[in-house]
Amino acid sequence: MTQYRLQVNSRAHTVDVDASMPLLWVLRDVLELTGTKYGCGMAQCGACTVHLDGKAVRSCVTPVSAVGSQSVTTIEGLSPDGRHPLQLAWQELDVPQCGYCQAGQIMTAAAFLAQQAAPSDDAITQAMSGNLCRCGTYSRIHRAIKRAAGMSQS
Ligand code: FES
Numbered sequence: 001m002t003q004y005r006l007q008v009n010s011r012a013h014t015v016d017v018d019a020s021m022p023l024l025w026v027l028r029d030v031l032e033l034t035g036t037k038y039g040c041g042m043a044q045c046g047a048c049t050v051h052l053d054g055k056a057v058r059s060c061v062t063p064v065s066a067v068g069s070q071s072v073t074t075i076e077g078l079s080p081d082g083r084h085p086l087q088l089a090w091q092e093l094d095v096p097q098c099g100y101c102q103a104g105q106i107m108t109a110a111a112f113l114a115q116q117a118a119p120s121d122d123a124i125t126q127a128m129s130g131n132l133c134r135c136g137t138y139s140r141i142h143r144a145i146k147r148a149a150g151m152s153q154s
Contacts, residue, residue, distance in 0.1 A: 001016050001018060002017070002018070002065070003015070004017065004064050004065070004067070006026070006064075006067060006072060007069070007070075007072060008031060008033070008071075008072040008073075008077070009033075009073060009074060009076055009077025010071075015030050015031070015064070017030060017064055019064065020063050021063065021064050022059060022060050022061065022063060022064070023057075023062040023067060023072070024036060024038060024048045024059035024062075026064050027050070027059060027072070027074055033074050033076050035074055035075040035076050036048055036049075036050055036059060036075060036103060036104075037100055037101070037103060037104065038060060039060070039100075039101070039132070040060070041061075042060070042061070043058040043060060043061040044132075045101070045104075045131070045132040046058070046101065046104045046130050046132060047100065047101050047104040047131075047132075048060040048104060049103075049105075049107040049131065050073060050074050050107055051071075051073040051074075051110070052070040052071070053070045053071055054073070054111060054114060055111060056107060056111035056112070073107075074103075074107075075103035075107060078106065078107070078110060084110065084148075085113075085148040085149075085150075086106050086109050086110055086113070086144065086145070086148040087106065089145070089147040089148040090102070090106060092144075093140050093143055093144045094140070095137055095140040095141055095144050096135075096137065097133075097135035097137050098135050100134075101131065101132065101133045101134070101135075101137075102137075105133065108127065108130070108131050109141070109144075109145050109148070112127040112128075112145075113145065113149055117149060118149055118150075118151060119145075121142070121146075124142055124145050125142070128142070
């Protein structure tokens with residue numbers, strides 16, 4: 001076991017875990033931040049997406065030892081009050097079905113919009129292509145991203 005000092009959602013935490021423990025399990029099982037979901041465990045589905053210094057990463061394949069001083073943001077920390085433009089658009093367009101994939105979808109979209117404020121349809125499709133949704137909410141996700149970017153009223 002090794003001690004790691006992590007900055008998660010603007011709060012400092014010290015965790016005592018194995019160096020190879022994926023960040024996903026540190027977040028969920030040690031810090032009890034269960035908004036981040038386990039999907040495939042192989043970086044293939046996107047359900048576990050969080051931000052490291054604002055960049056979207058797959059926490060299921062990111063060992064805690066690789067986090068270092070980077071700040072971790074999870075869905076719980078995306079906004080102080082759940083009113084990030086993407087979260088509002090998600091609610092307005094009633095995007096989720098079962099909901100399982102949605103935290104990862106929003107975290108991927110948030111990192112993307114932070115880089116591209118007014119993306120094309122193709123760029124949205126490309127950016128979101130690694131996040132799977134077994135319920136098939138893709139068209140609502142796409143519309144919600146456009147709404148959050150202020151590009152669509154629909
Ligand atoms: Fe069910 Fe996406 S809403 S997996």
